[in-house]
Amino acid sequence: xxxxxxxxxxxxxxxxxxxxGSLDRQYKYxxxxxxxxxxxxINLIRQIEHEKFHSVLEVGCGYGMILQEISKYFDIHQVVxxxxxxxxxxxxxxxxxxxxxxxxxxxxxxFPNDSFDLVVLSDIIEHLEHPELLLKEARRVSKYxxxxxxxxxxxxxxxxxxxxxxxxxxxxxxxETSAINLITRTGFKILNKSxxxxxxxxxxxxxxxxxxxx
Numbered sequence: 001x002x003x004x005x006x007x008x009x010x011x012x013x014x015x016x017x018x019x020x021g022s023l024d025r026q027y028k029y030x031x032x033x034x035x036x037x038x039x040x041x042i043n044l045i046r047q048i049e050h051e052k053f054h055s056v057l058e059v060g061c062g063y064g065m066i067l068q069e070i071s072k073y074f075d076i077h078q079v080v081x082x083x084x085x086x087x088x089x090x091x092x093x094x095x096x097x098x099x100x101x102x103x104x105x106x107x108x109x110x111f112p113n114d115s116f117d118l119v120v121l122s123d124i125i126e127h128l129e130h131p132e133l134l135l136k137e138a139r140r141v142s143k144y145x146x147x148x149x150x151x152x153x154x155x156x157x158x159x160x161x162x163x164x165x166x167x168x169x170x171x172x173x174x175x176e177t178s179a180i181n182l183i184t185r186t187g188f189k190i191l192n193k194s195x196x197x198x199x200x201x202x203x204x205x206x207x208x209x210x211x212x213x214x
Contacts, residue, residue, distance in 0.1 A: 004023065004024050004027060007023050007027060007091075007094065007095070008022060008023045008024070010091070010094055011023045011091060014087050014090050014091070015087060016087040016088065016090070016091055027063075027095075030062070030063055030065060031065065032199065033198070034062075034063070034065030034066045034069070035065070035069065036198055036199055037066050037122055037123075037148060038065070038066045038069035038070055038073075039069075040148070040194075040196055041066070041070060041120065041122070041146050041148065042069070042070060042073050042074075043194075044146060044192055044194060045070070045074070045118070045146060047191075047192055048144065048191065051117070051143075051144070052117075053074050053076050053117040053118050053144075054076065054077065054078060054117055055076065055077075055078035055079075055080075055115070055116045055117050055118070056070060056071055056074075056076045056078070056079055056080070056116060056117065056118045056119070056120060057080045057081070057082070057109075057111070057115070057116040057118070057119045057120070057141065057142065058070075058080075058081045058082070058119070058120040058121075058122070059082055059106050059109070059119065059120070059121055059124055059134065059138065060082075060083055060106065060121070060122070060123075060124035060127070061081030061082060061083050061089075061092065061099075061101070061120075062083060062088055062092065063088065063091055063092045063095045063096060064081050064092035064093075064095060064096030064099050064101065065095065065096055066120065066122050067079060067081045067096065067099055067120065068096035068098060068099060070118075070120060071098070071099065072098075076117075076118075078116075079098065079099040079100065080099065080100045080101075080102065080116070081099050081100070081101050081102075082101070082102050082103070082104040082106070082109070083101070083103065083104075084103065084104070084105065084106065085103075086103050089101040089102075089103060106124070106128065106133075106134045106137070107128075107130065107133040107134060107137065108137070109137045109138075109140075109141050111141045112141070113140055113141065114140075114141065114142070114143060115141045115142070116141055116142045116143070117142065117143050117144065118142060118143070118144050118145070118146065119138045119141065119142040119144070119145040119146075120145075120146055121134070121135075121138060121145060121146070121147045121148070122147075122148045123148055123149070123150065125147070125149065125182075126149065126150060126170045126171060126172060126173075126174065127169055127170060127171060128171060129171055131182060132182070132185070132186050135182070135183065135186040135188070136186050136187070139186060139187055139188060145188070147183065149174055149179050150170075150174075151174060151175055151176055151179065151195070176195075180193075
């Protein structure tokens with residue numbers, strides 16, 4: 001479902017709307033952002049294309065747009081997205097319907113070891129107070145994981161160290177060295193990494209980092 005009016009009607013029914021009473025701006029932003037993020041991740045995943053992925057899990061999947069793009073590109077049929085926000089997942093079922101969505105705690109993934117060939121973590125760990133717990137769980141339930149992290153160096157983000165909050169919801173800031181240290185100390189081996197700037201419509205001067213590792 002891509003019709004804005006239909007989405008706004010459904011969002012109103014379930015109680016998920018912007019403060020101004022519309023979904024339009026929010027939906028269009030996330031559609032652009034998710035397409036860019038998915039394409040960047042796909043380019044990294046292709047570098048281990050000798051691996052055939054039969055299953056994928058996204059933690060913090062939001063509207064499921066990234067998950068759907070990745071699963072469609074690699075023709076993955078076991079596709080699961082989890083989030084802790086039930087209303088967001090209800091909307092995900094409308095926007096990205098070809099996935100299974102579950103409300104679940106990111107720190108305690110209720111899946112057996114090695115349940116998935118690939119786990120996707122896109123802009124999620126910086127929102128968590130204990131990112132190591134999620135990374136350990138991702139490593140436990142998957143063969144490979146791909147991680148996207150914003151590398152933040154602006155004054156607003158540095159201000160978090162002094163207790164200054166901003167609207168992003170990020171709990172902490174990471175540079176490249178601290179990101180690598182966080183990933184490797186949870187037992188991952190980094191296979192590849194790249195840095196890219198998002199499209200101008202998303203604030204192209206910000207730096208983002210995606211890692212592909214196992």
